[in-house]
Amino acid sequence: MSRMPTIAKPMTESARRGVRPAEELAVVHLVTEYWPYARTGGLAEAVRGIATFQAAQGTPVTVFMPLYRSVRDAYPDLEPITDAFRVRRVRVGPRVEEARILQHPGPRRNPRVLFIDHPGFFDRGGIYGEDGADYEDNPIRFAFYNLAALEILPELANVPVVVHAHDWHAALAPVFLRTRFAGREAHDRMATVFSIHNAGYQGLQRREVLQELGLPRELFHWRRMEFYGHLNLLKGGLVFADYATTVSPTHAHELRTTAGGFGLHGSFIELGDRFLGILNGIDLDVWDPATDREIEATFSRSDHAGKPLCKGALQREYSLPEAPREPLYGMTARLVGQKGLDLLLDGGLLERAEGQFIFLGAGEDRYETALRDIATRHPDRVALDTDFSEPKEHRLLAGADLLLMPSLYEPCGLTQMRAQRYGALPVARRVGGLADTIEDQVTGFLFDGYTSEDLEVALGRATALYGGSPEAWAEHMVEAMSRDFGWASSAQRYLDVYRRALAAHAPDV
Structure with missing residues (x-):
């Protein structure tokens, strides 16, 4: 088995002149x-969005994720690109473990997605658990995932590396690295950036897990x-990362409050x-x-027929x-309760x-049951x-007049x-990224208090x-469709953070 090919950026004119x-x-x-x-949830799409945009801008980008059973079943042509390697000098659980790295065969994809293979940890029916319960060994499973990725990284790139970890499952990467x-x-020399997509999930564990790791x-x-007497993996990522980010300016402020x-x-x-x-x-x-090929008829802000x-x-x-003139939400x-x-x-x-x-999605039994009962009474x-x-989801947003996000x-x-973007104006609570992306009474309708009364007023x-x-109404719809929610501005801000993080680990000249 050949060793993993390195990822190198083509030499630029400035590099040829000796300037990096x-x-x-x-x-x-x-x-x-x-x-x-x-x-x-949204984590998968958010990371895919920024990784794809970064790669399109010319940055070498690699994504590491566990090789779940569902991935192996859906992509049977994955092939190993490394021999099995030991997670050296690290004992996870009762014995030293081994991993392999797999990827899609054929032309290299950009960003490159690599899968960490360990059947004992990841060849299971679920990602985080089954039948509504988390796997008890989740901290060990994801610790191994972090360790395996860090072990192989020096073979991956011949330019400075920024390890960008996401949420508590990857929070141990900055901890292990330091x-x-x-x-x-x-x-x-590697820099770390830790992004919190949902601080409501922190990877709380019993104290003894620290020794197990x-x-x-x-x-x-x-x-x-x-x-508070527990081991908090998310907190570890915050403490050891060079920089930390969250996914909207308003939420960054909220996280600093009691x-x-x-x-x-x-x-x-x-x-x-x-x-x-x-x-x-x-x-x-x-x-x-x-x-959009998924919808009944295409339209745009200049022609929304x-x-x-x-x-x-x-x-x-x-x-x-x-009913053309009845509002469709x-x-x-x-x-879920959130x-x-x-x-x-x-x-x-x-x-x-x-x-x-129209409600599209699954979740807690109590909400599914309640909504199903109402739908039965009011079909x-x-x-x-x-x-x-x-x-x-494409058809829902294309056909709806309004979107509910309370x-x-x-x-x-x-x-x-x-x-x-599809001309459906949100009715949403003024929190986090909703406050940052919806202009009240212009591109949507915001309310403040977490009460049915406040929501009813907004409706x-x-x-x-x-x-x-x-x-x-068409004027508001066109204004909403005109807003730019692309990645360009955010990608530049991430690049600035990466530069600052790398500066802390640059070798002395």
């Missing part, structure tokens, strides 16, 4: 979900990884200017109603009456609100589809950006505007 541009670096994303291979791998020249016991300290910091507000505050919010983006080629055709097709698909999300479903269900708001409602107004697919919290959110404002002049 700041852009000459390699980015390695560590993430446990990446579209289209594995996805449970503890277990400290003193190895190649690893000491082979980490020094002095890390169990309130300034390191201890958190109310919005999930108990870690002190850690976020302590990071100072090494913690910042960078807004996610969407793929403007994939989410473009002017070229196809939008009513999409609405009629959506109503027929879900057996709703074709869509909601595409995991059916998404604000309690506001719709408590007090019967959904049953008395004007308009038609002419409410529909529930728990069999989510991306084509259905979230308890929303670090960034992507659906509100897609919806505006009333939306219904009133929709029921008024069609010309006035």
Whole structure:
């Protein structure tokens, strides 16, 4: 088996003159979900978006993710590009483990997605667990994933490396890099950036897991990884990373507050200017109603005649009456408490609100059951589809007049950006990225309090505007479709962070 090919950037004119541009670096994303291979929420698409844009701009980009059973089944042509290698000098659990690296055969993809193969850890029915329960050995599984990626990295690139880790599953990468791998020249020169997509999930473990991971016991300290008597893996990533980011400027502020910091507000505050919010983006080629092949009729902000055709097709698909002037709300999300479903269900708001409602997504039994019961009682107004697919989401956003996002919290959110691009105005709570991407009473309708009453007022404002002049509504729709939610601006901000992180590890000249 040949060794892994290195990733090198073509020599630029400035490099030939002996000047190294700041852009000459390699980015390695560590993430446990990446579209289209594995996805449970927005993480997979967000990382895919930034990685793809970075690669298109000429940066060598590699993504490491575990080789789950679902990935192996869907992509049987994956082939190993390394022999099995030991995670050297590191004991994970009772014995030294081995890994292999696999990728797609044929032409090299950009960004390059590499899979860490270990059947004992990843050849399972789920990603994080099964039947509503997490796997008990998740900290060991994902520790191994982080360690294997770090072990092979020196063979991967011959330019400065930025390890960009995402969420608690990859939070141990900065920790291991500055503890277990400290003193190895190649690893000491690597910079780390840690992105928090959802601070509500922190990888809390019992204290004894620290020893199982082979980490020094002095890390169990309130300034390191201890958190109210537990081991907090997310906190470890924050402490050891060179820079930390979250997915919107407003959420960066929220995380520094007692109310919005999930108990870690002190850690976020302590990071100072090494913690910042960078807004996610969407793929403007994939989410473009002017070229979308998944929808009934294409349309654009200059010619939106196809939008009513999409609405009629959506109503027929879900057996709703074709009522052109009745507002049609869509909601595409995991059916969990974070998404604000309690506001719709408590007090019967959904049953008395004007308009038609389509819910696309699966989640907690209590929400599925409640929505299904309402849909059964009001089949002419409410529909529930728990069999989510991306084509259905395209059709939903193309046909809906309005989007529901009454979230308890929303670090960034992507659906509100897609919806505006498709002329569906969001009704959303003024939190996180929703506050950063929706202009109230212009491209959508925002409310503040997490109450059914506040949501009902916002729905009333939306219904009133929709029921008024069609010309006035069209102006708002066109304004929403005109907003730029691409990755260009955010990618530049990430590049700036990478440069600053690398500067801390540059060798003395």
